[in-house]
Amino acid sequence: MATLEVEALEKRFGGVQAVRGVSFAIRPGEMLALIGPNGAGKSTCFNMLNGQLRPDAGRVRLKGRDITGMAPRRVWRLGVGRTFQITATFGSMTVRENVQMALLSHHRRLMRLWRPVARMDASAADALLARLGMAEQAGRPCGILAYGDLKRVELAIALANDPALLLMDEPTAGMAPQERVGLMALTADIARERGIAVLFTEHDMDVVFSHADRILVLDRGTLIAEGAPAAVRADPRVREVYLGSGNMMSPGQGGH
Amino acid sequence: MRWCGPSGRRADPALLENLVLQALSGLASASSLFLVASGLTVIFGVSRIVNFAHGSLYMLGAYLAWTLVTNLPRGHLGFWGGVLGAALLVGLIGLVVEVLLLRRIYRAPELFQLLATFGVVLIVQDLALLAWGPQDLLGPRAPGLRGSIEILGLRFPLYELFLIGVGPVVLGLLLLLFHRTRWGTLVRAATQDREMVGALGVNQRMLFTSVFFLGSVLAGLGGALQLPRESVNLHMDLSIIAEAFVVVVVGGLGSLSGAALAALLIGELHAFGILVFPKITLVLVFLVMAVVLVVRPHGLLGRPAAAAHGAGAAEPPIGPAPRPLKLAGGAALALALLLPPFAGNYALTVLTDIAIFVLFAASLHLIMGPGGMASFGHAAYFGLGAYGAALAAQWLGASMLGGLVLAPFVAGLFGLLFGWFCVRLSGVYSAMLTLAFAQIAWSVAFQWVELTGGDNGILGVWPDAWAAGKLTYYYLALALCLGSTLLLRRIIHAPFGYALRAQRDSVLRAEAIGIDAFRIRWLGFTLAAAAAGIAGGLFAYGKGSVFPTTMAISRSVDALLMVLLGGVQTLSGPIIGALAFTGLQEQLVRITDLWRLVLGSVIVVLVLFFPQGLAGAARTAWERRHGDT
Amino acid sequence: MLRVTGLSAHYGRAHILDEVALEVAAGEVVVLLGRNGAGKSTTMKAIMGLVPPSAGQVVFDGIPITGRAPFEIARLGLGYVPEERRIFTELTVLENLEVGRRPAPPGMPPWTPARLFALFPSLGAMQDRPGGRMSGGEQQMLTIARTLMGNPRLILLDEPSEGLAPVVVERMAEAIGALKASGLGILLSEQNLHFARGVSDRATIIEKGRIRWSGSIPELLAADAVREQYLSV
Structure with a gap:
């Protein structure tokens, strides 16, 4: 069964139709990229999947269960992890504490008033951070972390819930090229290892074409292409509205 | 009264004309x-x-x-x-x-x-x-x-x-x-x-x-x-x-x-x-x-404000108190325990007040620091605690202990009610709503004369015989206030306190990992109200009476001053702020008629030179000397 | 025209810029390449007076500008286009341009909204639209246009291609080419080498707040080891 099924999603803001009739599905372990020009509706789409926005019409199903319009925190409990375009972490906490918060929430222990956090779920958090290569940073406050490291912390937080689906909004924005490839390779490994479906938006075409199993192209709220990287790259309509002549990408990239 | 209509038209005019005027x-x-x-x-x-x-x-x-x-x-x-x-x-x-x-x-x-x-x-x-x-x-x-x-x-x-x-x-x-x-x-x-x-x-x-x-x-x-x-x-x-x-x-x-x-x-x-x-x-x-x-959470024609550009850096993580702070705290506690038997009645009254205000400030700090919400009306819960105790004494003939148990419940109950509205809003709007509820509570106390005695207050709220002595009452207040303050600190280090800070740091991230930000803020608000209620109850029995001024704007402002003077970012801040503020005001009123001028100048100077509050400045100085993180 | 020597800046005790030196001549495009957090934005902010430098000198057109207020620096003819766009979302396109307007130095034809709409045609079609209701690419064009309204002789252009669709990046490259042709000096910061090499004359590589390499674009393209080490592409 598909991890996520999206059916005829619609959203209007005032007079603007931001998303119209978008349908797609993701299988466990699959890396699916959502690309398109600025303002094409990518973020709107994303925000409807995890409940930050309520769609005007259409259905979102997670492992067969209807989650349309559910609040983000309920969607999370059903197994959807999320990273943000502009990183959102708890700046006044250490890296470890950030992950501990996700674990404590997962185990429904947030309302406890007595036992200090320092003694709860610390080793589980450390194990997760080690998997992401962040073990050495565990004790540092998130407020002073480099941007690329924050992206990794976000990934660790998103994974704390053993999600079935990861939603990553521009996961490598603001990272150096080398870091981008590293992070996406790691994500792909973990996704395959644990059977997590990953949906990501991305502006770096090198990242998209080397890590996506499949690509969706959105323009003015509508899906205009869907398929394997090579086919999407060759699609004339995609070239016209989005990719351009291809001068702005590294030469000779294609699939992996 | 400024708001009375124009005078000189008492000639029994027709209703419509009167309404037009x-x-x-x-x-x-x-x-x-x-x-x-x-x-x-x-x-x-x-x-x-x-x-x-x-x-x-x-x-x-x-x-x-x-x-x-x-x-x-x-x-x-x-x-x-x-x-x-x-x-x-x-x-x-x-x-x-x-x-x-x-x-x-x-x-x-x-x-x-x-x-x-x-x-x-x-x-x-x-x-x-x-x-x-x-x-x-x-x-x-x-x-x-x-x-x-x-x-x-x-x-x-x-x-x-x-x-x-x-x-x-x-x-x-x-x-x-x-x-x-x-x-x-x-x-x-x-x-x-x-x-x-x-x-x-x-x-x-x-x-x-x-x-x-x-x-x-x-x-x-x-x-x-x-x-x-x-x-x-x-x-x-x-x-x-x-x-x-x-x-x-x-x-x-x-x-x-x-x-x-x-x-x-x-x-x-x-x-x-x-x-x-x-x-x-x-x-x-x-x-x-x-x-x-x-x-309309942003007023009639207001719009949600875009996040100010380059707004404040992240707050530092909290950790165990550094050694010098522990030593200072221990020394202060020793003084608070050992000195009073040698102090006079006036000094005991002041010390009791200080203990009460430490808890009052610490309770406000829970909302403002970890909670990230501002309250301009925290005195409401202090006052509700005081009135809860006093009304129980007057109408139910409750003993002091009964009154003191009731105080946090009354304050907490109203915290639950008012908080449900206040914590939905953000920033200045939320703070103004807390002020509105405080004013409503204040004017009920002021205008419902049959129940509260109005401006004359409720008199004769004395402690039980065993605690009637000033010294005994001081130790009772100290024990309850210190215990409650330490409990608040414990909560800040526990998952709930972390969840409070989590929603303050990033609501987006908090909601995305299943944290119900509204519920967390609401409970935080209620806890703070209950703690302020304990302080208020102790205040009522300490003074023997309760007046509407216990929940006036000026008392809310006092609490704000204490927290901000001490520093929002540090757990010891409200304690130091309460000590400094109560001590300073008490002394100034005694020595000069122009205490407002002096206090105002002190505040301005502190803001200009210690923008992190007293405890924050001390911490910065300490970190600079010892090399941080 | 712009000469930076020994420019250092600190954040707390951390060195964020360490004796940065670079030069941009009139009508020249110099690209500052480096990873995220390497110090590109900070270099620009320090030149502009938005980050206080702890040491070093910035001379613009023969005038030392180190330690001056940003508005004074802007008035001397140094324009700044920030990375995060920072357009005024409540103001219309025309009002955004009005905020940037400053008199042109003698002998230079002043930028007008009409001239700018010729350079960025998509902006002309939305003169009265609030900045908040524009796409990212349009906003990026508007930030550049807004800075040009101040009739600068040199602009600092911080990562203009970041987050833009490849098609829009191509249009951006054309606009930068036109500006260079008009005699404007440009200090560009970029991570996108493919974009940078098309529009720049010279490149300077920054890493951990320090200048590691400087040379012409052909030299950079020939220096595989340098690219490998600092740019990882």
């Missing part, structure tokens, strides 16, 4: 209110500073106008020249305040700026007292507008009619200024991103100063134009600032048209409220504000 009178009030509120909202729009001192500028406008008008030759030139001259002088005073004080703290946290302007309020109060004396001053009436005209057979003062015209004219001019001139465009741009405006070649310091000048002129004008209407006195500042805040918040922060609409609403509410609901006039305005904010 009442409406006109409301319009005149609305007009005056708009002048002050427009200045406040303009200044807030650009500088994001909630300027408490705006009421002081209004008061200075009235005093200066009185001085000018009574000294200048009589006639049109003398009067109108005096009024305009006063407005401009107030503009200059505002300009000086901006250049000397506010300009230096634009990057400081919002509440710190508020604290600084509150320091200015205290300073101006004593300076005005020195310059003009404590007696009310009466000004002359406006030349050419002394008489009244007949409307529907009833007499209506010409001057009121003139005021009705002033508001719309000023609104029109301001809208033109902001939307049709380059200066206005620059100001609106600076409202959003002042640094970027500077990088585009605009001297944004001058721009801010000019905005502050304009806002101050409007406040001064508002005050000066009151001269023919009411006497000039030293209470004008705080009475107008509360109303002006209500108008600005109801209208939507930074929105001129919103302020006009809200001034209209509030002005008419006053005019008719006194006819329809004479019993609850004091709360009516705050009830309306509460309703508006519940329905």
